[in-house]
Amino acid sequence: MEPPIVLLRKNSSFLVEKFEGVLHTHHGKINLEELKQKKFGDEIKTHLGVKYRILPFNPSDFFRHFRRSATPIMPKDVGAIIVHTGLTPDSLILDAGTGSGILAAYLAYFNKYGEVVTVEKRKDFAKVARENFKLARLKNIHQIVGDVNFVADGFKKEFDLIVLDMKGDAEFIPKAKELLKTSGYIAVYNPYFEATRKVYETMVKEDFKEVESFEIIKIDLEHRRVGTRPRTKIWHTGFIVIGRKV
Ligand SMILES: C[S@@+](CC[C@H](N)C(=O)[O-])C[C@H]1O[C@@H](n2cnc3c(N)ncnc32)[C@H](O)[C@@H]1O
Structure with a gap:
């Protein structure tokens, strides 16, 4: 899986252009390094345990x-x-x-x-x-x-x-x-x-x-x-x- 990717939870989505650094969401921080071990369809958790689904960046984005x-x-x-x-x-x-x-x-x-x-x-x-x-x-x-x-x-x-x-x-x-x-x-x-x-x-x-x-x-x-x-x-x-x- 290569960037760019999208992290989706309900109606809120984040664009991730690099698998490095930290993403701040309303539901806690996500260590973007962890994305290197993931694939599309997997989930990634914030430090508060809230899950985001990993999806490819596509034209609807x-x-x-x-x-x-x-x-x-x-x-x-x-x-x-x-x-x-x-x-x-x-x-x-x-x-x-x-x-x-x-x-x-x-x-x-x-x-x-x-x-x-x-x-x-x-x-x-x-x-x-x-x-x-x-x-x-x-x-x-x-x-x-x-x-x-x-x-x-x-x-x-x-x-x-x-x-x-x-x-x-x-x-x-x-x-x-x-x-x-x-x-x-x-x-x-x-x-x-x-x-x-x-x-x-x-x-x-x-x-x-x-x-x-x-x-x-x-x-x-x-x-x-x-x-x-x-x-x-x-x-x-x-x-x-x-x-x-x-
Ligand atoms: C409403 S925006 C276009 C938005 C674009 N269709 C989009 O989907 O992102 C209008 C643009 O036309 C540019 N523009 C206005 N007159 C122009 C001209 N004569 N030649 C080239 N660009 C022009 C403006 O600078 C502006 O960026």
């Missing part, structure tokens, strides 16, 4: 355990983008901006035989994302630090999918159209109604087809002795606009 810079996209929205753009595992994808790298990482993971080019204008954010990609052992992500409006002029290849989660999204759509293959998709994520409308109208004006804008709502439930009720108080995250170049 990207969102929970990646380091954060800019606000990341939510997993429910990543899922919608993947399904609605019909992502195939040999795609060439452009992702702008990288932010914490959550969207880029999931796209790279499900695009096993393809490549993701991700562009971020802030060096410090790009560094955080680079560490996240390393943690996830994703080798098919190419990071570019710069403003996508300028960087994109250097792209020769045609992309299967372009995803935008950045300011100035609507303004980039005409350029995105030039960079997309025929039949390629664009997906734009934006938290605001007004900006989403602008994105939608720009896609229609640019003659994208199958244009749709929507929001995915996820309401978490809490199951208590007295009954079950929604736990999510703020359900809005962002709107997605998708279009296809034909």
Whole structure:
């Protein structure tokens, strides 16, 4: 068993990147050296005797355990983008901006035989994302630090999918159209109604087809002795606009 691994107890989980030192939990300390003698599925105890299960670090942990810079996209929205753009595992994808790298990482993971080019204008954010990609052992992500409006002029290849989660999204759509293959998709994520409308109208004006804008709502439930009720108080995250170049 090699790091990274995850230690899980009920709903709380810890990412362990090295089998050395001490991990402080709410239920006591764990000597991480002990992990060297363990395997996946084993338990490890804190000094207070509380048990944690040892599990591999897998893609469902990207969102929970990646380091954060800019606000990341939510997993429910990543899922919608993947399904609605019909992502195939040999795609060439452009992702702008990288932010914490959550969207880029999931796209790279499900695009096993393809490549993701991700562009971020802030060096410090790009560094955080680079560490996240390393943690996830994703080798098919190419990071570019710069403003996508300028960087994109250097792209020769045609992309299967372009995803935008950045300011100035609507303004980039005409350029995105030039960079997309025929039949390629664009997906734009934006938290605001007004900006989403602008994105939608720009896609229609640019003659994208199958244009749709929507929001995915996820309401978490809490199951208590007295009954079950929604736990999510703020359900809005962002709107997605998708279009296809034909
Ligand atoms: C909301 S975050 C993206 C989060 C990302 N999708 C994730 O899942 O972690 C938006 C990012 O776009 C970057 N950005 C904004 N305008 C940009 C541009 N013109 N070129 C490149 N990056 C840009 C910002 O610096 C910020 O990091």
